[in-house]
Amino acid sequence: MADTTTASRSFVRRLLRQPGARWSVIAIALLVVVAVFGPSVLRHIQGYGPNDQLQIVQLKNAPPSWAHPFGTDRLGRDLLSRVVTGAQISLAISVVAVALSITVGTAYGLVSGYAGGWVDAVMMRILDGFLAIPRVLLLIALATMADRMPLWKLVLLIGGTGWFGVSRLIRAETIVLRRSTFIESAHALGASMTRTMWRHVLPNVLTPVIVFATLSVGNVILLESGLSYLGAGTKIPTASWGAIFNDGMGSAGDVWWVLLFPGLAILITVLAFNVLGDALRDVLDPRHLHASHTPQIAEAATSATPEKNG
């Protein structure tokens, strides 16, 4: 057990050595803290919520000030509390949606790649069909048809249309693994197909899954913002980042703060997740693992050389 902790500690160290990884980890950690505690803390301090319209006449489109650091929007709502609440909503939507699509995609790819033969062929043709559907257009169509769609349905829609890529990826990895000796060896020692698939193949494909999931969170935040911006995502008055942006569009130019702050939030979040995803890919890459073990190989080589003298 002691070894596991050393292994994970060295993994964290290697991750943090990646350029940018440290900043993205800090940014994401801050973001999570803000998303979890921010809304209630702000409500407590300020005494009003993200959807409360303050004195609509005086505080309509008020520029940033001490009382309202991010300014207010055209309905006199405090933008700081809207952007902070937006962090909670946007992050929750994307994390849950990504968790959903990753789970479905991994299971689908694993079964397809491991079963092989006609099962694989049928499953992949079905997937080809799904991939031919333009995701954004489908989401807009569905969201517009169902007026005032509840949040969970939106999550389900985004998650349910986001697993095609990952299942391809996992299928490819599974096919390679299925032919490896340790899988054959597991069979030769009496493990069943299902046991081998979950116990031996799945842990070995988790690396690309983790990288893919991290990059996906950024993508889904963008997707959700885009949808909300187009009016097809979260419904008024829900304060998702895209929706706040949408609110500010009517009076752009003069009220730059309504666009700037949610825009910055989206930019920083997506950037942080993408940088972290890239860093994870570099650190988890098996070739890097091998590189870190070269001392051992060199050691084995030197210990074997006396043979030549004999």
Place this chain on the structure above:
Amino acid sequence: MADPLLSVRDLRTFFYTENGVARSVDGVSFDISAGETVGLVGESGCGKSVTALSLMRLIRPPGRIEPGSQIKFDGLDIAALDEKSMREIRGARLAMVFQEPMTALNPVFTVGDQIAEVVRVHHAGSKKEAWDRAVKMLETVGIPSPAQRANEYPHQLSGGMRQRVVIAMALIMNPALVIADEPTTALDVTIQAQILELLRDLQQKFGTSILLITHDLGVVAETASRVIVMYGGEIVEEAPVSDLFARAHHPYTEGLLNAMPQVGHERERLETIPGSVPPPTKWPQGCRFHDRCPYAWDRCATEHPPLYQIGGGHVSRCHLAVEPERRAQKHEPMVVA
């Protein structure tokens, strides 16, 4: 004599490929008694690994074990067993050691976990018991400070250590027969000797039978009591190990022996067998070795030789058994001419 532990009769494993039917194993019959080590020797592509996988029933489509093949193991008809019963036997009564210790272990689990996993698969104990057995087995296969090593990952171990772990996995359920497919090929010569010694020790300790598959006659000489030589998907010669080295009968075996370096013999170059194993989709007519054979005559190109008894449990699939005078007429093989 009591029934042998393993009795294979007319085993045929064919692969139905786009290029035709590959008759990789084509009518192989042999026995292994309890506690015996049998060497199975041949070039790459002669069918020895497919034979091993057939015994484990690990042949995947497009391959299949042809109807009529008989594999009797421990009183069970393996060729006819359903998959569930087969799984219970694999790893428990019948185990396999794979060639590549680098890839035969799962990189993301500790070696202790992987050995304990075999115990768990066969419902032979709790997690704790399985782990304790794994540590004990690591000690048995000669791994120093086993309790510590059990917590390490495969990449933290040397090649020899990994092969010991693979052997530990195969032996932990105390199987009656272990099939070792080129267990030493990927290792240094010194480590090879250690692993072979380990196999010998363990066999004496547990009374396990071993089917040792190799292309290295030296390995067989050190470990096995009986040798089976395969060529072209069939057995071409079978003999007690000393007998085979003293008087190899089949020209193919002769060629293999001549291709071995020998201590005390100053030779400029090692001899080779000209040509290569033909593809299993088109074995030659007559004797499958005739176009590479330095003694072949017209009979060899037309008449497929049976396994001739040549005394003392020694059999050979060569017409020289009935026309021994032909041995004097050595010539260049057809493939060279």
